[in-house]
Amino acid sequence: MSTRRPHRWLRAAANLALIAALLFAVSFLPPDTSLKARQEAGVLKLCVPPSYPPLVTGDPEEPGFDIELAQHIAQSIGVRLIVNALPSIGRDFNPRNWQLSRAQCDMIAGGLTDTLQTRGFLQTIPTSAETGWVALAPQGKLPSPGAAAAVLPGSSGLDRLALSSWLRAQGLRPILVSSPDELVRALTEGRAQVGFTERFAASSITSLPPDITLSWLSAQDLPRYGMALGLWKGDQTLMRAVRAAMEALKQSGTLDKLRERYGLAGVLPEQGSL
């Protein structure tokens, strides 16, 4: 009578399986209490600027793409959304001076660009909106060197130095303007032959002269950035829940409907392609 010897790898495989199972089980432990704390409080506080159309409009009927997105996310997490519209957002170049703290905001939206610099302070979840520098030019064509260019920097944190270098390289003479209305006036009055601003600042202009066309500036020279929702670094469980809610909204088609509704789905032409 002979007893069968176990296979030489059986014990090793059993040890490895045991370890893998243990580590796999551990990977499901919550690394923090951020989601639990929000669910216990029953609210999710969203900080946005008072107006950043079409992401934040201030209109209760159509509050904006980011606000409606956050409402869906809050609903999915099982909490109520509280919107804190803070005039300090975007007022200063340094976000530290916006004074956004954990006590005021669980999430930040309304013009947050998904850049390496932003990710140094916050965890970001892309919203599929995109921003960058755009040109407002007659028939979409840049004027000859020496022409005046009205520049509205906007508040999304795009690289203003890169735009300034690009303008210099094109031989254009920049004139700084402080509002979308002033940008339109500069173009209609002939003080400037072309205008440059951030994509969403441009989309808030309603009275654009008929011959002026909106187009992206070359992404090679001036990179475009995705927009994002920002969560505090270290709030892992909340971020996972928001990410899962975003995925569900994408799958259900709700995200596309929102993009359509707020005009984010439209594609801008490239500068020079017109």
Add this chain to the structure above:
Amino acid sequence: MSAIMPLLRGVYGVWLREVTRATRDRGQMIGGVSRPLIWLLILGVGLNPYFRGEVYGEVRYVIPYTYLQFLFPAVIVLNIMYTSIQFAVSVIWDREFGFLREVLVSPMPKPLVLLGKVLGGSTVATLHGAVVLILARFADVTMTPEQVVTALAFMFLLSFGLTCFGVILAARVRSFEGFGVFSNTLILPLYFTSSSVFPLDPALSRTQTTASYPEWLVFLVQINPITYAVDTLRGVLIGFNQFTPSYGPVIVVGMAIVFFVLALVDFGRS
């Protein structure tokens, strides 16, 4: 060809012995699990509140990843370091109990015996590094299959170099007790000075860095080869490098070659 096959079978035999012995040893496997659990779960989660954001724009921890994500690749390297360097215990064991003598009187050339042993130790160390990848979900590190394959290849290369280093140590240690000293005086100092648990912000100049950390610490971090191994693995797994990305692979390949040659010299003397 007929002369090579028996030699390759010999290398395979030595490799197989090392791998089966290590993977059957439940104690060694538990060691491989307890380290990532302690470092990632206890230290990572414990320190997470001190590294999280409180005020937008406030500079506290400027690395564009969470602390757990930052720590994750370093824990893999720690697991590899322990397993590789402790491989020396197996060499001392074989020397003390005569197995090495038996193998060394066989017709197999000494370099191939060493190669088999080192490949075995490297395989086990890579395995210990790879089990940490199971915790990627916990640390919120998402990886593509290409990233996993690249990470495993780099982990094997690092394991090879460090296992050779373990053999060099074994040649200089006469007892098991003496080896315990190495664990504490080599592995932990190398790990702590590899920018594994604290970042040197790559956006800062050397002058700015030395304003945050004393110059001697910055110097130790910069001359430590493990720093570049951790940095490469960070680059592969979370896309973040503090140093020039090509430094890591060059240093680790150099380490593997130099240590293998030195191990060969030491092993030849044994």
